[in-house]
Amino acid sequence: MAQLEPPTAQRGYQILSSRDLDAQTLEVAMGPHHPSTHGVFRMDVVLDGETVTKLKPVFGYLHRNHEKIAENTSWIGSMPYTDRLDYFCSLTSNWAYALSVEKLCGITVPERAEYLRVILAELTRLANHACLAGFFVNDLGAMGTPLLYALREREKILDLFEWISGARMMCNFMRFGGCRNDAPEGWLAATRKLVAHFPSFLDEYDRLLTGNEIILARTQGIGILSSALAIDSAMSGPCLRASGVNYDIRKVDAYGIYNRFNFRVPLGDHGDCYDRMMLRLLEMRESLSILEQALKEIPEGSVQNSAVKIRNFKPPKGECYGRIETPKGELGFFLISDGGTSPYRYRIRPPSFINLTVLEDMCLGQKLADAVTILGSIDIVLGEVDR
Amino acid sequence: MEISDPQEMEGLRSELQKAGVFVTTMEFIYNWGRSSSIWPLQFGLACCAIEMICTAGARFDLARFGAEVFRPSPRQADLMIVSGTVTKKMAPQVVRLYNQMPEPKYVITMGACAISGGPFKQGYNVLKGVDRFIPVDVHIPGCPPRPEALIHALVTLQKKISAQTTLPREQGDVSNRAYDKGDQHYPVPQLGAHDIVPPFNPEVWHPEPVRRDS
């Protein structure tokens, strides 16, 4: 792109540099009711003219005390609450909790359930990333169109979720040692059909977004995050990989059966908003490849380990930290059991929350409109930030 | 001639329609306009907000009911859809936003959390129902309610608006708050040392008396 020539004083009038203008410092509280903060998030911003000189995120407007409630309820009783953590991706939150409890008790999961989990998690990733890109360009000013396209595709995926679990959003589908029920007849065929048609949507989306001049101008070089700072601040998920750190928990931990699938981990090399958005578009293609393999290989069999008790479920004394790669990043559960029917300590490691640690560092020196872009590119969900 | 019986009025209206004469009242036209172009506040609190976005999306298409114009500013909105858990930390802001909306204004509580705290009722930071502080017109149960349920709530609200009178027929016969009392402002709760103060507004919310046999 050609650089704009800086205006000069040759045309007979004096150009004031920004230093000459005594800009007033302005404090703006963006949120908790603000259309571009993705919920009830608040940023207290100090502006010099239009440049951000200070930014403090304010949390807690959706603090629903999930951890306290979970410590007073049974182990399985927390499963529906995990749906409401990251309400875009209820199934991956389910999986993270189920995986942590399985790790704590040493429960094995039947083959078919593992495949179902992978299929549902990758479908969730598709729905989340498509919508994220839609919301992100919505924040840039593309009101409606890309988001409506993404929501149209998301509805198709939600139909599949509803078919298998009975609910569109709050699926509450995973159980300790498997899944609640098997896929109904025809479900796998419908999923295969969706997976076969999804690339055409992605191509359409790519044509709409990737080369768009406004998106390039608004996102390239904005909100750069170095790989060293990304690691130090425990960024996770696409934000970490956009800064060039090759760390995907699906590869590193190979939880579930991810070591059986052949997929690539896209990496960014600038760590700016553009990389973070493009990385998600690329990840969707990899998810499709995982889905194709899983749908081909899925075996017959039971989906629930019948040795696991549902009533009076008591894990042995001990503690464990289990984590998975959700669309937002590393979702971990730190559980301490005292041998009772409810957890002694139940802690969620929320990726959206921890990814906001360096929000200020990314926004300093940028324009206020860019702060909105940067927040959109991190991809937060307030249910998870405040829990 | 004065016709007071609504049935007789309806009969006369259809008789005249057959002759090509359409008779209506100003009130009907006015309410029809109001109920068919409700502008909701773009105000997402939690999970239910996602279903609200889906309702505005292409599949459920809230625009069919004239309510797709989500306004980010409370000054331009008629309807507040409280879509999600209202925490105690958020409660003052919700009441303030409601106060900032111009009359006539309506409230739909979407989902179990906004109605009563829902699954998070036991939480120390969760307000057990937004109707403790602001008057609510339509409740939608569900966690989250489906988009169809939101549309149903909207249609219910439209019926409610259509039944409101704007001009007093008799002394004191006014069902529309805007014309009755003028702008309503509700006291904003304060964040105290252990809880919000006061925990509810006694003018708006009357706690159920406990009924137990034993």
Next chain:
Amino acid sequence: MNIARLLKQFPGVRSEDGASLVLPRELALQVAECLKNDPEFKLDYCSNVTGVDYPDRIEKSKAADGSETSKKIPGFLETVYHLYSIENKQGPLAIRVRTADRTNTRVPSLTPIWRAAELQEREAYDLFGIHYIGHPDLRRILMWDDFEDHPMRKDYQEPDDYHYEPTPHDEVLEKARKHYGAA
């Protein structure tokens, strides 16, 4: 990971369950720095930081002559850090820093070592009341600034804002009874 070497290097550090390290308060920063920079560990990714509350408890023991003695064991608050290494692809290693007891809750902050602890230590300060010395910005994060309690502690008393339920049972029934008086 060779934890044994670390235990030899820092005599105050203990390992209770063989997997996690309990750091004494005065050594915490030093050990954390070693864990982050030592080429053998390189635990550069501090994934999870959280507080845990262990209330005071009374332990009864029976002596040989049949007389019962009860001993009060003071509780403490604990911060658990889960560390991973991106470079060496290893982890997690849990390290624990404990307060002296439940009223004297000062511990060193590890935010200067791992930036990731910044918001999470603020959360533990808010919900558990652990005071991190050396934290750059220790304020309440989830609850409002004027809030005085620490709700994730085991002995936290909720405000009485019981809401009518048609069929209360168990704990809710207790709460309802308390709210409406003995009826």
